[in-house]
Amino acid sequence: MKGVVVLAASLVALLVDGFSPVASHHQRLSFRCAAPVDDDMKLAAIKAQEAFLQSQLKEIQRQKARVLATRRLRIGVVGFGRFGQFLAARFRRAPHDVSVLSRSDRAAEAADAGAISYFALGADSDVAEFMAQDLDVVVLAVSIVSFRETLERLAPFVAARCNATHAPLLVDVLSVKEHARRAMLELLPSEASILCTHPMFGPDSGRHGWNDLPFVFDRVRIRDDAIDRCERFLCIFESEGCRMVELGCRQHDVYAANSQFLTHLVGRMLGETGLSLRKTPVDTRGFESVLRIVETTCDDSFDLFYGLYRYNQHSKSTLLSLRKALADLELRLIHLELTDTTTSQSMIPPPPADLPRNPPPHQSLSEVRLINAESSSAASPADLHSSS
Structure with missing residues (x-):
């Protein structure tokens, strides 16, 4: 030192x-x-x-x-899907001791990852034994849609550990932070220490290393006895070269709606339009970037995409804004088409027979104006969120 x-x-x-x-x-x-x-x-x-x-x-x-790193952490990972396995592999490399609790049968994957123990989330005895290991940190690596249900399942066992001598630091890694923060504060005992995090990368984008990749965190509630463990846990990501961003959960969700959700929305939209987007010999750098967005977003589960939409109240506003922006652009194109006096219709070649023919400009104009009006008169994001 x-x-x-x-x-x-x-x-x-x-x-x-x-x-x-x-x-x-x-x-x-x-x-x-x-x-x-x-x-x-x-x-x-x-x-x-x-x-x-x-x-x-x-x-x-x-x-x-x-x-x-001279003092190993005992880290419990709850949920051992693709992302849980991805994190556990780095925890072991640090090296820290890893224990796994999973609803699905992931015993083989846990053994491959070098976990010291594996338990099934469905059995009370397994959950109790998992929590009784004097874990330093419990990382909740489940999906957004199953997060609250999983937390309700764990809460009584966390409370029991809080009454003992060694209560774990609870860490979430969800892509939506206000939802995670509210659920943890509501369901966990007041003695529990809570760290909300979002590694803004995954098995695909982080496969070659984490250097300069953003890691967002919010020390929601860190008790005195958990300060050291919190620092050691954050140091795992810091030592891997992550760009550490301390940010409140609410502000994270505001930013994420216009970055992560928008990226997934555009990728899903392009991946499901029937355009059959694929590599060609004449691809530009821009189009190659588009293909990468489609590939990475569509490789993720639809549950993740739905979770980004459903549990971030700002995502609905982003969706409405994108819908209106598309309608506005189409409106401008149709207006130019109707007022274009430089090109006669006979000079424009007809589309191939296997492509659908465009409707007449006046018909398109009416449809786009209707979409624009619907988007403009839609309820506010807060109203939509409260009614869903």
Whole structure:
């Protein structure tokens, strides 16, 4: 730890005057006397300092990870589907001890992942034995739609551990955070420590490493006895190079509706339009990106897509906005078509026989105006959410 302290002191000195503490008096004096000739030189100096600080910060994080890794965590993973297995593999590599509790029979997968024990979620005796292992952390890696039901199943056993000497830190990894936060605060005892997280990557996007991938977290309720375990758990992701983003659950959902849900919505829409999108010899970079979006979103379960829609109250607003934007664009195209005097209809080749013919512009105009009116008069997202 002495090296970390010295390094931290160096960073403070660098922030104060731009020099490492080991810089000579002559070096400092020379730099201060030679005033920069222009803003470009100032900017270059600032960027050099920034790069140095970033490299030093990464070194501090690596040293911190090595210190924290000397004490293994006992991590319980509830739900052992594709994402649960993906996380467990990294937990084991850290290395930490992993135990698995799953509704489906995942005993073989748990053994392959190096789990020290496996239990079935359906049996009370198994759940009790799973929770009785003095787990440091319990990661809830179930689907969004089954999250509350699973939490209700675990809550009595969590309460029993809270009354014992060692209560686990409860961590969710859902893609929707307000839903997870509300359910955990409502169903878990007040003594339970809660950390809401969202690793914004998965088995596909994170298969080659987690460096610079965002990991969002919110320390919803961390009791004094769980502070150390919380830091050690977060350090797993930090040491893998994740970009750590501490963000409130509500703000996360606002951002996610216009990023994650929108990405899944567009990918699903393009994947189910009957366009038969596939690679061609003349693909542009943009189209290759479109194909990747379709592939990655359609590889995920429809339950995930539904969960992003149903349990993030901001997603409905995004859906309505996209629908209206599409109608507006079509309206502009039809308007230009109706007012276009530069091209006669006879100059436009007819579509091939195997393609559906477009309706007359006036008919399309009426249909689009109807869609636009329906989107504009739709209920607000809050009303939709409360009535569903």
